[in-house]
Amino acid sequence: xxxxxxxxxxxxxxxxxxxxxxxxxxxxxxxxxxxxxxxxxxxxxxxxxxxxxxxxxxxxxxxxxxxxxxxxxxxxxxxxxxxxxxx
Numbered sequence: 001x002x003x004x005x006x007x008x009x010x011x012x013x014x015x016x017x018x019x020x021x022x023x024x025x026x027x028x029x030x031x032x033x034x035x036x037x038x039x040x041x042x043x044x045x046x047x048x049x050x051x052x053x054x055x056x057x058x059x060x061x062x063x064x065x066x067x068x069x070x071x072x073x074x075x076x077x078x079x080x081x082x083x084x085x086x087x
Contacts, residue, residue, distance in 0.1 A: 002065065004078075005059070005061055006062055010058060010086045012058070014054060022051060023046050025081050029069050034067075035051070036063050036065075037062055043081065045078060
């Protein structure tokens with residue numbers, strides 16, 4: 001399983017518009033991507049509801065994970081978005 005640790009750049013965290021953009025990007029990947037905060041259960045990154053319940057705020061570190069063919073490229077794509085201020 002591949003993982004990426006990324007700091008949330010959006011000033012409102014992963015909420016509303018950033019969550020929608022992130023879910024759309026994650027759902028378009030060829031593998032299932034999960035996202036979690038340290039010590040918490042992972043949620044599917046392609047789910048807006050899951051992302052909203054994550055409670056990830058600006059500056060929080062999140063852990064993205066995926067497994068399978070194309071996982072590395074998929075994680076790179078989603079990690080780039082999390083590290084961007086989407087507000």
